[in-house]
Amino acid sequence: MLMLFGSIINYLDRVNLSIANTTIGKEFGLDPVQMGLLLSAFMWPYALANLPAGWIVDKYGAKKIFMWGIIVWSLATIAGGFVQGFMSMYITRMILGIAEAPFFIIGGQVTQQYFSHEERGMASSVINLGPKIANGFAPPLLTFLLIWMGWRGMFITLGVTGFAISFLWMKYYREEYKVEQVAQLKKGKVNFWALFNHPTSWWFNIGNIGSSYVFWLYFTWLPTYLTTQRGMSLTQAGWAAAIPFIAGVIAVPIGGWMSDYLIKRGMNVIRARLVPTVGGCILAAVAVIPVNYIEDTTWAMVLITISLFAGALRVGVLWALVGDLTPPEAVGTFGGIQNFASFIGATLAPIGTGYIVKATNSFDYVFVVSGVLCLIGAISYALISRKITSEDLLPN
Template sequence: MTCRRAWIALLIFLAVIINYMDRIALSVAAKPIVAEFGFSPVEMGYLFSGFLWTYVVCLIPLGMLVEKIGAKRMVGGGIAVWSAATAATAAMGSFGSILGARLVMGASEATTFPACGRVIRDWFPERERGLVTTLFNGGSSAGPALGAIITAALVSSFDWRTAFLFLGAVGFVWLVAWLVWYGPPEKVRWLPAAEKAKILSERNGKGEDAAKQYPPPSSLGYLLAQRSIWGLVITQACLVYTAYLFLTWLPTYLQSTRELSTMNTGYLTAIPYLVTMIFGLVIARLSDRMLSSAEIQAGRRRNFIAAMAALSLLILLAPVVSGLWQLLVVLTLVLTGSTTGAGLNFTLASDLLRNPRDVSRVIAITAFGGNLFGLIAPIITGYVVSGTGGYTWAFRIAAALLLCGLVATLVMTRKPIKPEHA
C-alpha cells in the first residue's frame, strides 16, 4: 500500500508554514521598523494584530463558500493575494500603509483553515486525522520558527524591506506546486487505485460506503444553536489567545527582558516553535492510536485537549524563572499546550460532525472564535506592557483564559453534531 496522500499533508503543512512566516515577520523586524518610524508599544500592538481584524471578519463567509468554490481555488487564490500583500509591505512608508497591507494579508489568509479542513476530511482516513490535522496546524509552530530565522537573517544582512519581498515570493513558488498536483482523491491521476479505495472507504469511519450521499450543509443558525459548537469556539479562543500572545510579542519580550540582538532573538524564538511541532505530532499520534473509532466519534479527544490547556498554565512560571534556557523550556511547554490543543480542537470538530459537508463551516466558526481572541491578545498585551512596564499581568490574563478553555472542552463538547437536514 502506497501513502501518496502524504504529499497532500505536506502541501497543506507548507501552506500554513508560509502563512505564519508572513505573520511573524513584522514581530521579528519590529526593532528596525520602530527605529525608522518611531512607533510606540501601543501602535505596534495594533500593527501586530491588524491582519487578524480582516481575518476574523472573512473566516465564516469564506468558510461557507468552500463547498461552492472548491478547496483548490479557495486555497490557491488566498495564498496569491496574501503573498502579494506581504511583498507589498516592503514598499510601505507609514503606519497607515503598513496597517493596510496587513489588513489585505489577513483577509486572504482566512481561506486556509476552512478549505484545508475539508481537504483533510476528504483525503485522510478517520484514524489519521488527528496526526494530519496536528501536522497541518503544526505549521503554526514551524512557520514562526523558520520565519523568525529567515527574517532575522535578512534584516541583519540587508534590511527589513528585503525580508518582506523574499517572504512574498515564497508563497508564489508554493502556489505553482498546488495548482499542478492538488485535486479531490476521486479525480487525481497520480493516486493508486488501492490507496484511493482506502481513503474513500475509511475517511468517515471504517467500512463507510464511499458512494453515500450526504445531506446539504447545515445552516449557520442551526450550527450556532449546538452546544458542542460553542464548546469548540470557546476552547479555541482561550488556547489561541496564548498562541498569539507569543506569536506577536515573543521576539520583543526576549529582546526587552534578555537584551538580545535581532539575530539571536530569531534563533531563540525558533527553538520553542520547532520543539513544539515535534511534541505536538507525538501527542496527536497518541490521540489517534489510543482512541477507538467509537471513542473518536464520541468526542473523547477532548481529554487530550484539556491536558494541553493544563500544560499551558505553566505560562505563570515565565516571569519568575531566571535563566534563559529555563525560560525557553517553559515557553516551549506553554506553546506545546496551546498550539497542540488548538490543532486537536479542529480534529475534535471533525470527529463530532456527522455530515462531512459541514466541516468547512464548523472549522471556520471555530477558527473565528480562536482568532477573535487572537486579535485582542497583542493589543491587550501592548496596553499591559505600556501600563505596567512588564509582562507578568499579560501572562496571568492568558492563564485565566486557559483555565476557562480547559473547563469548556470537558463540559461543552459531549454531544455529536447531527446534520440539520436528515
C-alpha cells in the first residue's frame, strides 16, 4: 500500500504540467514546440537517470533510495510553483525527472522480494495502479485546484504532500530477502553491458519504446487536444480526459490477474506475461489510429478509452516480467534499463506531437504515428523468449 500511495503522488507531480500547460503557455507566451519541449523536460532526464538508478537501488536498497528520491522530487515540485519563465520551469522538471527515476525500479525489487511468480503479476499491478488512479482523477482534481488556487498553488500543494509519504515509508517499510535471494545477491557484480546487450533486453526495450509513445501522447496532450480540436472548455476537458484513465485503472489489475491465472493453469511464465502485453498493445494501436478521423467527439472518446484500457493491461505485467526474467542481483539494473527505454518513447511523444501539430495544424498524423509505433512494440514483445541467467551477467 505504501508503494501504491507513493506511485499516486509520483504521477500527480508529473501530470500537473499537462493539466496546466494551456494556462502556463499563455502566461509565458509559449508556442506548441516550446510547450512540447517543456512537457518533455521531465522525461529525458528521467530516462537517462534510470540507468544508474537501477544499479544504485541494487547496491543501496529500496528503503534509503525511496526516501531521498521523494524528498528531492517534492522539493522540485514546490520550486515549480515559484518559477518565472520557460527556463526555470525546465530546470525544475529536469530535477523532478532525475529524482523520480528510482521509484518503479524499487517497485520491481519489492515485488521480487515479497511475492512468488504466481502472485507477482497482481502485486506489480497494485503498485502500478497508482499512475492510472492519478491519471484518472488528476484531470478533475487538478483542474479544480488550478481554478481554485492557480497553477502555482497547485504545484506547491502537491509537493508538500510528498513529505507525508516519505515519513510513512521510513516508519513502516522493511526490506526482506529470501535465503536463496541473499545467496545470489552475494555472487558479485553484474556486467551492465552484458545485461544491456542481451537479446531479451533489446526486445523488451523496443517494445517499451513503441508502447510508451501512445500512452504518453494521451498523458501529455489529451487535455489540449480536447480543448483545441474538440472545442471543449477547460472544465469539460478535465472531466472528459478522466474517463480513459479511469478505464486504465480497471485494466491494470485485470492484466496482472490474467497473467497470474495463466501461470497457475500451467502456462510458461514468460508466455503468460506476454498474453495481456502483446494483445493489449495490438488493440491499443488499432483503436488509436482513426481517432482524429472520427467527427463525433463521443465516439472519438470511446476509441481513446479503448486504447488506454488495452494499453494499460501490460503495465503491472511488465514490472512482474522484470523479476521473472532476471536473477535477484540484477533486478534493479534491468528495471532501470527497461524503464529508460520506456521514457525514450515518453520523451519522443510530446516533442513529436508538438512538431506534427505545428507543421500540419492537425492531430491526424499524431494518432497514426502513435498507433504504428505501438504495433511495432507489440511485435517486439512477442519475440521475448528466454530468461537472463546469472551466468549471462558475470563480468568478463
